[in-house]
Amino acid sequence: MTNIVTRFAPSPTGLLHAGNYRTAVFSYLFARQNNGKFILRIEDTDKERSKKEYEDNILDSLKWLGLNYDEFHRQSERAPEHKKYLKYLIDKGFAYVSQEEALADSGAKDRRREVIRFKNPNIKVSFKDLIRGDIEVDTTDLKDFVIAKDLDTPLFHLAVVADDFDMGVTHVVRGEDHISNTPRQILIQRALGAPEPVYAHLPLILAPDRTKLSKRKGALAITEYRERGYLPEAVLNYLALLGWNPGTEQEILTKDDLLSQFDISKAQKGGAIFNEEKLRWVNKEYLKLLPLEKLHAEISSRLPEDLRHSAENNPDTFAKIVPIILDRISTLGEVLLLADGGEVGYFFNDPVYDAEGLLWKDEKDSKLAVTRLSKVTDLLKELSDGNFNTETIKGALWEYATEVGRGSVLWPLRYALSGRDKSPDPFTLAMILGKETTLRRIAYAQNLLEKNS
RNA sequence: GGCCCUAUCGUCUAACGGUUAGGACGGAGGCUUCUCAAGCCUUAAAUCCGGGUUCGAUUCCCGGUAGGGUCACCA
Numbered sequence: 001m002t003n004i005v006t007r008f009a010p011s012p013t014g015l016l017h018a019g020n021y022r023t024a025v026f027s028y029l030f031a032r033q034n035n036g037k038f039i040l041r042i043e044d045t046d047k048e049r050s051k052k053e054y055e056d057n058i059l060d061s062l063k064w065l066g067l068n069y070d071e072f073h074r075q076s077e078r079a080p081e082h083k084k085y086l087k088y089l090i091d092k093g094f095a096y097v098s099q100e101e102a103l104a105d106s107g108a109k110d111r112r113r114e115v116i117r118f119k120n121p122n123i124k125v126s127f128k129d130l131i132r133g134d135i136e137v138d139t140t141d142l143k144d145f146v147i148a149k150d151l152d153t154p155l156f157h158l159a160v161v162a163d164d165f166d167m168g169v170t171h172v173v174r175g176e177d178h179i180s181n182t183p184r185q186i187l188i189q190r191a192l193g194a195p196e197p198v199y200a201h202l203p204l205i206l207a208p209d210r211t212k213l214s215k216r217k218g219a220l221a222i223t224e225y226r227e228r229g230y231l232p233e234a235v236l237n238y239l240a241l242l243g244w245n246p247g248t249e250q251e252i253l254t255k256d257d258l259l260s261q262f263d264i265s266k267a268q269k270g271g272a273i274f275n276e277e278k279l280r281w282v283n284k285e286y287l288k289l290l291p292l293e294k295l296h297a298e299i300s301s302r303l304p305e306d307l308r309h310s311a312e313n314n315p316d317t318f319a320k321i322v323p324i325i326l327d328r329i330s331t332l333g334e335v336l337l338l339a340d341g342g343e344v345g346y347f348f349n350d351p352v353y354d355a356e357g358l359l360w361k362d363e364k365d366s367k368l369a370v371t372r373l374s375k376v377t378d379l380l381k382e383l384s385d386g387n388f389n390t391e392t393i394k395g396a397l398w399e400y401a402t403e404v405g406r407g408s409v410l411w412p413l414r415y416a417l418s419g420r421d422k423s424p425d426p427f428t429l430a431m432i433l434g435k436e437t438t439l440r441r442i443a444y445a446q447n448l449l450e451k452n453s
Numbered sequence: 454g455g456c457c458c459u460a461u462c463g464u465c466u467a468a469c470g471g472u473u474a475g476g477a478c479g480g481a482g483g484c485u486u487c488u489c490a491a492g493c494c495u496u497a498a499a500u501c502c503g504g505g506u507u508c509g510a511u512u513c514c515c516g517g518u519a520g521g522g523u524c525a526c527c528a
Contacts, residue, residue: 009528010528011527011528013527013528043528044528045527045528046527046528048527049527049528050528100526113526115526116526132458132459135457135458137456137457138456141455141456141524142456142524145525146525146526148526149526150526153526155525155526155527155528156527156528157528159528160528175522176457176458176459176521176522176523177521177522177523178522178523178528179457179458179522179523180456180457180458180522180523180524181523181528183457201458203458203459203521204521204522206521208464210520210521211520211521211522212521212522238465241465241466241477242465243465243466244466245465245466245467247467248467248476249467249475249476249477251465251476251477251478268465268466269458269459269460270458270459270460270520270521271458271459271520271521271522272464272465272466273464273465275464275465275478275479277464277478277479278464278465278477278478278479279478280478281477281478281479282478323491324490324491326491327490327491327492328489328490328491329490343489343490360487361487361488362487394486398486401486401487402486405487406486406487407487407488408487409487410486410487410488411487411488412487413487414487414488415487415488418488420488420489421488421489422488422489422490423488423489423490424488424489424490425486425487425488425489426486426487427486
């Protein structure tokens with residue numbers, strides 16, 4: 001089997017989104033699983049629109065996703081080669097210099113300019129597409145298309161063909177929006193005597209309105225997902241699943257899984273809408289798989305400064321809080337939301353609240369609540385410091401709570417410990433806070449209730 | 454409009470021409486310690502339409518329809 005060479009050829013004229021990187025993922029997987037070569041080629045021949053910051057973002061994104069490449073090229077640096085091919089085409093009569101009216105917006109002087117046009121043979125060309133089968137197009141209506149602005153500045157079609165030729169690209173994996181460009185490029189290939197690569201035109205990733213994904217439609221740069229707290233493994237997994245599936249019911253696939261199971265010929269033909277809800281689910285699955293140490297570091301780094309310090313100063317407490325946070329988030333970015341919503345602070349600082357909150361909805365009676373909390377205090381005091389865990393706490397209180405009504409006991413207790421309507425259960429809270437703090441907070445609550453009645 | 458591509462639940466998708474059309478996300482309902490979350494269970498929800506071919510079409514063919522892409526001296 002010939003050595004497979006694929007490439008990802010983005011132009012650095014903006015921030016690339018999920019659709020762009022999905023083609024990179026497919027191209028990468030296809031090359032890697034065939035022991036082939038994966039090339040990154042920055043197509044920056046448009047000097048006006050290409051920007052270094054966008055190129056940097058592409059490099060950054062690929063690195064984050066773990067799509068390492070074997071060769072790096074910048075199309076602008078290959079101008080000499082492009083010119084060589086351009087000259088060849090003109091010399092051999094495949095292209096010609098065309099004198100024509102300057103564009104209306106190109107200024108008053110210099111009314112006439114020359115461009116290089118490819119002499120269209122007006123034939124039918126067909127090409128093999130791994131995903132769609134054979135496609136045949138009549139090139140007649142393409143006319144004599146422009147392949148260079150002038151002798152020194154070849155354009156897209158020529159540059160692509162020349163580069164793929166020189167770099168030995170065997171498989172062109174790209175978006176479906178390039179199908180219409182393919183016949184032109186094949187015409188140039190034939191004129192140049194270049195081999196015709198196999199094509200794989202992937203369906204587009206769509207915005208919710210089913211049109212091509214774009215920045216205008218709210219498409220995010222892939223690095224934005226990193227900032228929002230998505231894990232690269234999750235994004236890679238989700239991207240791979242967009243338009244492809246392993247044929248089993250497995251949905252969580254690591255890079256190794258993808259490498260062994262990916263099959264580009266099984267790629268979907270229709271476009272797919274990017275669904276962040278599902279991405280969130282995939283991300284949560286990966287969050288659950290994260291090694292503890294890494295999870296701690298990730299969550300800690302997303303906490304507001306004061307809570308981060310509290311966490312660093314109380315590592316044991318923080319370790320107990322992490323599973324609680326994990327249950328409540330799908331992305332790391334949600335850690336901050338949780339903290340800002342006050343659902344982390346009470347583990348470190350005594351909550352501030354009104355007596356009213358301590359009263360259970362079915363039983364608005366301060367005196368009764370004091371009675372419940374007194375009994376709870378008595379029961380908890382019987383537990384030794386070393387035996388103060390979720391199980392023993394529950395064991396100590398369960399019988400009493402069931403006897404007088406669970407809500408009657410558990411609600412005031414939970415509220416005394418958290419100061420919130422919503423929180424983890426009181427046993428877990430007490431365990432994390434420890435006996436001393438638990439009793440102190442209960443005493444404070446009782447005090448508040450007495451003043452209230 | 455020309456050319457090209459596509460068509461299964463809301464979304465991502467599975468189904469050698471024969472299945473009660475399956476799974477996942479999301480939704481709804483329920484269970485599990487008072488609340489929240491997580492987890493578990495249950496459930497609603499789809500083959501674009503019309504013709505063929507066939508004993509039998511989601512599947513093959515044709516035609517509609519719909520959607521998308523593309524029609525630059527951008528890539």
